[in-house]
Amino acid sequence: MVKKFKIAVIAGDGIGPEVIGEGVKVLNKVAECSGDFCFDFTYFPWGCEYYLKHGKMMDDDGIEQLKAFDAIYLGAVGYPGVPDHVSLWDLLLKIRKEFDQYVNIRPIKLLQGAPCPLKDVRKEEIDMLFIRENSEGEYAGAGDWLFKGKPEEVVLQTGVFSRKGTERIIRYAFETARKMGKSLTSISKGNALNYSMVFWDQIFDEISQEYPDVETRSYLVDAASMFMVKQPERFQVVVSSNLFGDILTDLGAAIAGGIGLAAGANINPERTYPSMFEPIHGSAPDIAGQGIANPLAAIWSASQMLEFLGYEALADTVIQAIEKILQEKEVLTPDMNGTSSTSEVGDRIVEILSSML
Amino acid sequence: MVKKFKIAVIAGDGIGPEVIGEGVKVLNKVAECSGDFCFDFTYFPWGCEYYLKHGKMMDDDGIEQLKAFDAIYLGAVGYPGVPDHVSLWDLLLKIRKEFDQYVNIRPIKLLQGAPCPLKDVRKEEIDMLFIRENSEGEYAGAGDWLFKGKPEEVVLQTGVFSRKGTERIIRYAFETARKMGKSLTSISKGNALNYSMVFWDQIFDEISQEYPDVETRSYLVDAASMFMVKQPERFQVVVSSNLFGDILTDLGAAIAGGIGLAAGANINPERTYPSMFEPIHGSAPDIAGQGIANPLAAIWSASQMLEFLGYEALADTVIQAIEKILQEKEVLTPDMNGTSSTSEVGDRIVEILSSML
Ligand SMILES: CC(C)[C@H](C(=O)O)[C@@H](O)C(=O)O
Ligand SMILES: CC(C)[C@H](C(=O)O)[C@@H](O)C(=O)O
Numbered sequence: 001m002v003k004k005f006k007i008a009v010i011a012g013d014g015i016g017p018e019v020i021g022e023g024v025k026v027l028n029k030v031a032e033c034s035g036d037f038c039f040d041f042t043y044f045p046w047g048c049e050y051y052l053k054h055g056k057m058m059d060d061d062g063i064e065q066l067k068a069f070d071a072i073y074l075g076a077v078g079y080p081g082v083p084d085h086v087s088l089w090d091l092l093l094k095i096r097k098e099f100d101q102y103v104n105i106r107p108i109k110l111l112q113g114a115p116c117p118l119k120d121v122r123k124e125e126i127d128m129l130f131i132r133e134n135s136e137g138e139y140a141g142a143g144d145w146l147f148k149g150k151p152e153e154v155v156l157q158t159g160v161f162s163r164k165g166t167e168r169i170i171r172y173a174f175e176t177a178r179k180m181g182k183s184l185t186s187i188s189k190g191n192a193l194n195y196s197m198v199f200w201d202q203i204f205d206e207i208s209q210e211y212p213d214v215e216t217r218s219y220l221v222d223a224a225s226m227f228m229v230k231q232p233e234r235f236q237v238v239v240s241s242n243l244f245g246d247i248l249t250d251l252g253a254a255i256a257g258g259i260g261l262a263a264g265a266n267i268n269p270e271r272t273y274p275s276m277f278e279p280i281h282g283s284a285p286d287i288a289g290q291g292i293a294n295p296l297a298a299i300w301s302a303s304q305m306l307e308f309l310g311y312e313a314l315a316d317t318v319i320q321a322i323e324k325i326l327q328e329k330e331v332l333t334p335d336m337n338g339t340s341s342t343s344e345v346g347d348r349i350v351e352i353l354s355s356m357l
Numbered sequence: 358m359v360k361k362f363k364i365a366v367i368a369g370d371g372i373g374p375e376v377i378g379e380g381v382k383v384l385n386k387v388a389e390c391s392g393d394f395c396f397d398f399t400y401f402p403w404g405c406e407y408y409l410k411h412g413k414m415m416d417d418d419g420i421e422q423l424k425a426f427d428a429i430y431l432g433a434v435g436y437p438g439v440p441d442h443v444s445l446w447d448l449l450l451k452i453r454k455e456f457d458q459y460v461n462i463r464p465i466k467l468l469q470g471a472p473c474p475l476k477d478v479r480k481e482e483i484d485m486l487f488i489r490e491n492s493e494g495e496y497a498g499a500g501d502w503l504f505k506g507k508p509e510e511v512v513l514q515t516g517v518f519s520r521k522g523t524e525r526i527i528r529y530a531f532e533t534a535r536k537m538g539k540s541l542t543s544i545s546k547g548n549a550l551n552y553s554m555v556f557w558d559q560i561f562d563e564i565s566q567e568y569p570d571v572e573t574r575s576y577l578v579d580a581a582s583m584f585m586v587k588q589p590e591r592f593q594v595v596v597s598s599n600l601f602g603d604i605l606t607d608l609g610a611a612i613a614g615g616i617g618l619a620a621g622a623n624i625n626p627e628r629t630y631p632s633m634f635e636p637i638h639g640s641a642p643d644i645a646g647q648g649i650a651n652p653l654a655a656i657w658s659a660s661q662m663l664e665f666l667g668y669e670a671l672a673d674t675v676i677q678a679i680e681k682i683l684q685e686k687e688v689l690t691p692d693m694n695g696t697s698s699t700s701e702v703g704d705r706i707v708e709i710l711s712s713m714l
Contacts, residue, residue, distance in 0.1 A: 005471035143552030153520035157553035163510035191441035195500030196514035222607035229611040250579035254586040
């Protein structure tokens with residue numbers, strides 16, 4: 001019996017469709033080689049172009065339509081002409097929230113052959129797994145805009161940290177650290193954010209009691225940003241709020257090969273709703289349409305999808321194929337100092353996989 | 358007529374007194390060499406030790422007492438045994454707010470001879486001036502803690518961005534960029550923080566109309582953290598909210614020689630209240646009392662004080678002395694791979710200054 005996975009593809013804007021095309025190639029290849037399963041991809045034309053035509057980022061019943069799928073594969077969202085807070089809140093952030101994808105998993109791992117801007121760093125020293133809260137916190141969207149245009153105008157942005165939301169992400173992180181036999185670092189700012197981060201620290205403390213076997217650390221977000229650059233080996237599994245995870249994982253991408261390699265999984269652990277896999281780069285309007293975007297981040301996120309669907313060994317093989325192409329240094333896009341096109345990189349990964357599987 | 362400046366010294370906790378002692382040496386030397394002015398230092402024993410004895414971080418009328426001074430020179434605040442959100446809110450953050458020190462100026466400049474963790478970076482490429490909002494925003498201290506201990510517990514942290522507060526910091530940054538003939542970069546997160554940062558972007562736009570001669574850029578905070586590491590030459594003058602400035606200036610410290618070199622000035626531009634000068638490092642309990650703390654950040658902040666008091670050329674000379682000691686590589690503390698003590702570094706700076714002034 002060949003298992004069939006129904007995947008919703010939202011290639012999105014800018015370079016989104018270009019990189020997702022290569023990820024789809026890779027997923028099909030892996031499925032074909034395995035022989036045990038296959039993918040059924042359904043394409044949704046949602047994004048900023050859709051918005052400019054239809055006045056909305058996705059269909060009104062878009063969330064309903066997506067429910068039927070095993071996973072969502074997303075390219076990039078956002079394009080000049082549509083304000084970011086519209087394009088993102090009505091598509092990317094909407095899906096994260098509606099599908100309760102409260103865990104955002106971002107590997108920050110320096111592969112052999114990947115460029116690193118840091119001196120004196122051995123590749124084993126950059127090997128972290130960021131677990132970012134993905135449903136509330138600073139991204140709750142709560143706030144107020146008072147006395148608009150008047151001298152006394154004041155704008156409020158409220159971070160919302162619920163016990164449920166904070167407990168579940170921290171517990172997920174402890175489970176992950178325990179499973180991997182690694183330490184867990186919490187990112188805080190309790191010295192300045194006198195409600196939210198004091199609460200965060202308290203919950204982290206409470207839950208750590210249940211995991212006496214997991215070594216824990218806690219860094220202030222400012223200190224953490226320094227350590228990421230000076231002593232990245234301090235970090236193994238890391239848990240953070242939504243905003244802090246956003247900032248530190250981009251910094252992480254910078255030290256671990258660049259944004260062209262950075263993947264993220266938006267997970268609903270209960271599997272009540274589909275999870276979503278995406279490269280964490282944006283739509284890169286400046287290079288869109290030229291066929292030179294780096295598809296490796298999209299391919300890495302395809303590997304995260306494989307892992308989520310239960311094919312851990314195959315997921316690993318895809319990472320190994322990425323490492324191989326980086327070491328060969330022959331077929332790479334311009335951001336990696338190569339001269340190849342997006343699809344040449346995808347094709348080479350497929351070739352490497354054929355030889356490995 | 359020799360001008361006398363009254364300086365309040367709050368050496369504070371941990372390594373604070375050690376590094377401030379060297380800064381005082383340097384200030385006295387500079388004054389002596391100039392012959393035009395002198396310093397009258399008054400020491401306040403406030404901090405965590407004081408708290409453990411008296412149950413408060415400073416005297417009840419502490420703010421009143423400080424008003425009489427021309428400037429405040431602060432070491433570091435915070436020590437194990439006193440929760441950070443107590444020690445900081447009742448001393449460091451209290452002074453920043455009560456004295457309306459709404460501008461936090463942090464130079465991020467790689468001096469010749471300073472260690473840099475980045476590959477392939479020339480020193481001219483790291484030369485930024487961060488202007489951080491220092492009185493409100495994410496640090497407003499506003500929030501709520503509801504249903505404590507219940508399953509429905511929820512904690513709110515509210516960032517407060519007033520038109521007045523946002524305009525004045527952005528205007529200050531434009532004035533600075535204009536005076537220096539440099540570009541101005543705004544740090545935002547308008548795509549996710551749908552009230553505060555949309556407002557921030559709007560004010561930045563509005564005020565930029567008044568400064569058509571200043572080149573402007575705007576980066577999302579996550580992208581900015583990446584660029585700081587990959588292309589630091591993008592940044593010249595930078596303006597940011599309180600929290601974003603906190604995070605990015607620590608990252609900046611990491612790429613520009615380390616936290617042992619990072620200085621910050623908390624400025625009340627109207628000079629209604631005293632301004633405050635501090636190294637941005639913490640109290641470093643792990644090395645306190647050993648005489649090995651790096652005093653260069655405290656000395657750099659003394660240079661900021663000189664500049665603020667009107668002695669720009671002397672301030673520059675102090676920076677040159679720091680650059681000289683770094684290039685000599687003979688008298689440095691262990692964090693800079695040296696073997697010298699805190700006071701040996703201070704003494705050597707004084708010697709260098711004697712030869713320069
Ligand atoms: C596009 C943006 C809203 C998003 C975020 O801030 O979460 C992105 O930066 C990310 O990290 O996935
Ligand atoms: C000590 C802490 C409250 C402070 C801050 O967050 O502002 C510090 O990190 C700084 O940058 O001056």
